[in-house]
Amino acid sequence: xTSSTLSEKTVRVNGQDLFVAEAGSGPAVVLLHGGGPGASGxxxxxxxxxxxxxxxxxxxxxxxxxxRSSKHVDQSDPFGHLAGAVRGLLxxxxxxxxxxxxxxxxxxxxxxxxxxxxxxxxxxxLMGPGGIGTTRSLPTPGLRSLLSYYGGRGPSRDKLATFIxxxxxxxxxxxxxxxxxxxxxxxxxxxVIADPPLRRPSGTSALRTLWRMDxxxxxRLTKLRTPTLVIWGAADKVNHPRGGLALATTMPDCxxxxxxxxxxxxQWERAELFNRSVxxxxxxx
Numbered sequence: 001x002t003s004s005t006l007s008e009k010t011v012r013v014n015g016q017d018l019f020v021a022e023a024g025s026g027p028a029v030v031l032l033h034g035g036g037p038g039a040s041g042x043x044x045x046x047x048x049x050x051x052x053x054x055x056x057x058x059x060x061x062x063x064x065x066x067x068r069s070s071k072h073v074d075q076s077d078p079f080g081h082l083a084g085a086v087r088g089l090l091x092x093x094x095x096x097x098x099x100x101x102x103x104x105x106x107x108x109x110x111x112x113x114x115x116x117x118x119x120x121x122x123x124x125x126l127m128g129p130g131g132i133g134t135t136r137s138l139p140t141p142g143l144r145s146l147l148s149y150y151g152g153r154g155p156s157r158d159k160l161a162t163f164i165x166x167x168x169x170x171x172x173x174x175x176x177x178x179x180x181x182x183x184x185x186x187x188x189x190x191x192v193i194a195d196p197p198l199r200r201p202s203g204t205s206a207l208r209t210l211w212r213m214d215x216x217x218x219x220r221l222t223k224l225r226t227p228t229l230v231i232w233g234a235a236d237k238v239n240h241p242r243g244g245l246a247l248a249t250t251m252p253d254c255x256x257x258x259x260x261x262x263x264x265x266x267q268w269e270r271a272e273l274f275n276r277s278v279x280x281x282x283x284x285x
Contacts, residue, residue, distance in 0.1 A: 017069060
C-alpha cells in the first residue's frame with residue numbers, strides 16, 4: 001500500500017474524463033498501467049509510487065476504459081487512442097514533456113506517443129510492452145487468457161484468478177486474495193462489460209488494426225532517440241521476453257534489463273529492484 005498522500009481529480013481530455021492521482025514534486029513522471037481486467041493506475045503501481053515521489057512529480061492516470069475514467073477505446077487504433085489521451089493529459093496539466101513509465105498496454109501507449117510526438121517524452125521505461133512482434137508469432141497463453149476474459153460465458157472471479165496467478169506473475173501464491181477481489185469487482189462494471197477496452201481485433205479491418213499495433217513494423221522505431229529502459233520478466237507468459245531484445249537491437253538509445261524468475265507484472269513482483277533501476281535511469285543526464 002502506498003503511503004504517499006495522493007491528490008485526485010478528473011480531467012477532460014479529447015471528450016473523455018480521465019481520473020488522475022498525483023503525488024510528489026520535481027520532474028514529471030507519468031505511470032501508465034497495463035490492460036488486464038480490472039486494472040487501474042494506482043493499483044498497478046502501488047509498490048512504486050512512494051519510491052518515485054522522492055525526486056519526482058508522479059502522475060498516475062486511469063487510462064480510457066479503466067478505473068474511474070471514461071469507458072471507451074477506439075478499437076480501430078487502440079494504441080493511438082491511448083497515446084492521444086496521454087498527450088492530451090500532458091496538455092491539460094500544462095506539461096510540455098514528461099518521463100513515461102508504461103507496463104504492457106501502458107507501455108504500448110507510451111511507445112506510440114514517443115513515436116508520434118517524440119518531443120513530449122523525456123525518458124521512457126517500458127515493462128513488457130504490448131505490440132512487439134505481435135503479428136510475427138502466435139499469441140502467448142497469457143495473452144489468450146487475457147483476451148478471452150470477456151468471451152465465452154463472460155467474466156468470472158475464477159477466470160481472473162487464473163490470469164493473474166498463472167500468467168501475470170511468476171509466483172501466483174504471492175498475490176493476495178484482496179487483489180483478485182478488487183480487480184474482479186472493477187472488471188464487471190457494466191460499462192466495461194458493454195465495451196471491453198482490450199479485445200481481439202475483428203471485422204473487415206482486423207488485419208490492418210493488427211499491423212498498426214505491431215511496432216516492429218513501424219520504421220520510425222529505428223530512428224526514435226528517446227532514452228529508453230526496457231525491463232522484462234524472463235518468465236513473462238503474456239508478452240514474450242524476446243521482445244526486449246528486439247527493442248534493444250532496434251532502437252538507437254535503448255537499454256534492456258531482463259529479470260529472472262519474474263513474470264509480466266515486474267514492477268509489482270520485483271518492486272525494490274524495479275524502483276532502484278528506474279530512479280537511477282531517470283536521474284541520468
